[in-house]
Amino acid sequence: MTAEISKVFYGTFIHSLSLKNLEILQNTLLGIDYFGKIAFIEKDILDEKTLNEILFQWKFPEDDVIRLSKWQFLMPGFVDTHTHASQYPNAGTGMDLPLLDWLKKYTFPLEQSYSSLSFAKKMYPTIVSHLLRNGTTTAVYFATTHLESSEYLAKIVKEKGQRGFVGKVNMDCNSPNDYVETLDDSVKSTEEFIDYVLNLEEEKDGSRLVYPIITPRFAITCTSQLMSSIGSLAKKYDIPIQSHLSENLDEIEFISKLFPNLSDYTTVYDHHGLLNGKTIMAHGIHLSSKERKLIKERNVGISHCPTSNFAICSGICNVRQLLNEGIKVGLGTDLSGGYSKSILNAVRNASIASRVVFMAIPSKGNDKSFPHLTLPELTYLATMGGAELVNLDQKIGNFLIGKEFDALLVDPNCNKSPLDIFDDLDDFERIFEKFMFLGDERNLKSIYVKGQNVSGTDFEEVDSHDKNY
Numbered sequence: 001m002t003a004e005i006s007k008v009f010y011g012t013f014i015h016s017l018s019l020k021n022l023e024i025l026q027n028t029l030l031g032i033d034y035f036g037k038i039a040f041i042e043k044d045i046l047d048e049k050t051l052n053e054i055l056f057q058w059k060f061p062e063d064d065v066i067r068l069s070k071w072q073f074l075m076p077g078f079v080d081t082h083t084h085a086s087q088y089p090n091a092g093t094g095m096d097l098p099l100l101d102w103l104k105k106y107t108f109p110l111e112q113s114y115s116s117l118s119f120a121k122k123m124y125p126t127i128v129s130h131l132l133r134n135g136t137t138t139a140v141y142f143a144t145t146h147l148e149s150s151e152y153l154a155k156i157v158k159e160k161g162q163r164g165f166v167g168k169v170n171m172d173c174n175s176p177n178d179y180v181e182t183l184d185d186s187v188k189s190t191e192e193f194i195d196y197v198l199n200l201e202e203e204k205d206g207s208r209l210v211y212p213i214i215t216p217r218f219a220i221t222c223t224s225q226l227m228s229s230i231g232s233l234a235k236k237y238d239i240p241i242q243s244h245l246s247e248n249l250d251e252i253e254f255i256s257k258l259f260p261n262l263s264d265y266t267t268v269y270d271h272h273g274l275l276n277g278k279t280i281m282a283h284g285i286h287l288s289s290k291e292r293k294l295i296k297e298r299n300v301g302i303s304h305c306p307t308s309n310f311a312i313c314s315g316i317c318n319v320r321q322l323l324n325e326g327i328k329v330g331l332g333t334d335l336s337g338g339y340s341k342s343i344l345n346a347v348r349n350a351s352i353a354s355r356v357v358f359m360a361i362p363s364k365g366n367d368k369s370f371p372h373l374t375l376p377e378l379t380y381l382a383t384m385g386g387a388e389l390v391n392l393d394q395k396i397g398n399f400l401i402g403k404e405f406d407a408l409l410v411d412p413n414c415n416k417s418p419l420d421i422f423d424d425l426d427d428f429e430r431i432f433e434k435f436m437f438l439g440d441e442r443n444l445k446s447i448y449v450k451g452q453n454v455s456g457t458d459f460e461e462v463d464s465h466d467k468n469y
């Protein structure tokens with residue numbers, strides 16, 4: 001017992017041990033060291049004497065313990081595995097067109113505005129704050145093609161204390177005349193961007209919270225040469241890759257015309273060296289079984305973005321099938337195809353999407369059980385599943401000793417809470433389910449990344465019935 005302890009919580013912890021196993025730990029004491037790592041977890045502490053003995057061993061003052069009040073709990077922070085920070089100003093608008101028309105009419109013109117750094121300075125701090133405030137402790141961002149604005153987004157993510165992957169977008173064809181790069185510029189500025197992000201100041205333990213991610217927008221807007229070149233950069237710097245895959249039927253048809261010698265959309269990315277265990281592909285709705293097999297073989301993760309899929313009518317991803325086939329899945333908000341910045345909203349729409357898939361397939365025989373995504377599965381996708389996609393599952397995603405403490409202190413009983421608790425009826429499992437389906441940022445009393453409370457000054461104080469903090 002050598003680690004110095006910086007924080008100790010006592011109360012209820014809810015987290016995923018696996019897709020099927022949601023663990024609820026009550027009367028639990030959890031300590032965090034000065035590097036933000038979980039140093040100890042002691043379960044079933046039912047009396048003050050035992051509690052004090054443990055605190056004494058860890059040389060931690062009893063008065064400094066953060067005691068959660070009745071019905072409060074801590075859960076792992078959310079991982080948003082796919083979102084476009086640049087598109088936030090359009091969130092909640094422009095849901096009347098399918099993908100390719102939507103890009104042309106609404107999305108490309110907005111993204112072009114980020115050629116101005118002062119526009120980026122107005123927008124990016126707001127979106128990063130909103131995501132954090134909604135419990136997203138790790139986010140995987142698309143910026144735009146613009147180097148300076150993309151660097152600024154990475155700087156803001158770092159300053160606000162969020163864990164993040166930031167991508168400067170690459171696009172050198174099939175794009176508007178005023179929003180397209182040359183092959184050379186695209187590759188050069190991407191390498192400059194990587195260098196900038198990798199040189200942002202490290203954490204006190206030498207690790208980093210913000211990483212660059214290679215971001216070919218999608219195979220429609222990238223030439224073969226561009227995809228191969230930035231695939232090489234991903235290899236050279238050993239950094240992750242993100243893009244879009246099989247979102248919309250017109251998109252897939254366009255791809256087959258652009259790459260007639262390659263058998264399908266997934267193979268296009270594979271051919272250009274873009275598929276590996278650090279690749280995140282958004283959507284993956286209309287994949288053939290051959291494509292799913294390749295995705296599994298390459299250990300690529302799929303970011304399921306149901307709100308976006310419903311809003312711009314792209315289709316409904318059969319997540320159950322992906323999971324059954326052993327493909328990694330996380331959740332994404334996909335702003336602004338998706339209108340909501342909250343992973344809680346993605347959880348709810350993932351639940352609905354899975355029920356729609358079930359209803360669209362005529363039920364067979366006597367088995368009337370729903371193959372919809374369950375609460376433990378949805379929780380896993382929003383936390384551990386996301387951590388797997390960003391290859392941080394050994395570091396974050398649940399509460400195990402040695403992991404970094406990325407967590408949400410949830411107060412289901414806060415002032416103006418969107419959910420009601422009935423003491424005679426409810427238990428922690430029901431309260432947790434209510435939070436996942438009814439809760440919102442008002443319920444998030446504190447947000448921790450690597451043990452630091454990042455709730456910050458731009459957060460409104462959430463009233464509480466309890467004065468322990």
Ligand SMILES: O=c1[nH]c(=O)c2nc[nH]c2[nH]1
Nearest residue numbers: 107217218244308334337
């Ligand atoms: O949902 C999406 N949002 C985008 O910005 C985009 N670009 C290519 N494909 C895309 N899909």
Ligand SMILES: [Zn+2]
Nearest residue numbers: 084244282334
């Ligand atoms: Zn997207």
